[in-house]
Amino acid sequence: MSNRWLFVLSFLLLLAAVRAFAEEPAKPAASPSPVTMLADLRTNQAGIFEYGTWKGKLAVSPSGMAVLGSKGAFGNGGFGRDLPAPLDCTAVTFVEVALGTAASNQVPQITVALNDADGTQFSARIAIEQLVPGMPVWLRAPKSAFKLNGVEPGSDSKMDWTKVTRWHLQGDWTTEQPMSLIFVALQVRK
Numbered sequence: 001m002s003n004r005w006l007f008v009l010s011f012l013l014l015l016a017a018v019r020a021f022a023e024e025p026a027k028p029a030a031s032p033s034p035v036t037m038l039a040d041l042r043t044n045q046a047g048i049f050e051y052g053t054w055k056g057k058l059a060v061s062p063s064g065m066a067v068l069g070s071k072g073a074f075g076n077g078g079f080g081r082d083l084p085a086p087l088d089c090t091a092v093t094f095v096e097v098a099l100g101t102a103a104s105n106q107v108p109q110i111t112v113a114l115n116d117a118d119g120t121q122f123s124a125r126i127a128i129e130q131l132v133p134g135m136p137v138w139l140r141a142p143k144s145a146f147k148l149n150g151v152e153p154g155s156d157s158k159m160d161w162t163k164v165t166r167w168h169l170q171g172d173w174t175t176e177q178p179m180s181l182i183f184v185a186l187q188v189r190k
Contacts, residue, residue, distance in 0.1 A: 037185065038087075038187055052077030053076050087164045096186070106178050111126075111142040119152055120158060
């Protein structure tokens with residue numbers, strides 16, 4: 001084939017590609033992300049508060065927030081943080097937590113809790129006893145699993161999902177066994 005024919009063929013292919021691109025229907029704008037990160041615990045989070053047996057037993061590392069069971073952290077502890085602004089979680093379907101356990105962990109569940117603007121706290125429990133030690137995973141709790149925990153009823157005992165103001169990650173308060181795990185992140189998903 002001569003150079004002239006190659007040029008004509010290349011030009012025709014280019015013209016067809018341009019025409020196809022021009023005739024392509026407009027794509028809708030990208031929809032907002034279905035995920036909202038509440039906490040990336042691989043970085044030092046300002047404003048973290050600790051309580052129960054976890055007070056003074058947390059360590060920040062590049063992998064996440066470690067609960068140091070060898071130092072006396074048991075199931076009856078937790079930590080959390082106030083959100084910088086109230087978050088509307090009405091469209092949320094799941095609350096997800098990334099974590100990994102250590103071989104020494106003896107606590108079978110964790111608790112994820114959220115507070116609204118008047119202090120009402122709803123929580124859900126997530127089983128962790130079947131996790132392979134040292135292998136962090138994302139676990140999810142459906143929003144429908146969150147119930148009033150009775151410890152913090154707020155002023156009306158009803159969760160206002162339009163004004164979530166605080167999150168908590170807790171152990172299993174029904175046991176005082178050693179808790180050894182690392183929390184990586186917490187997010188909500190539509």
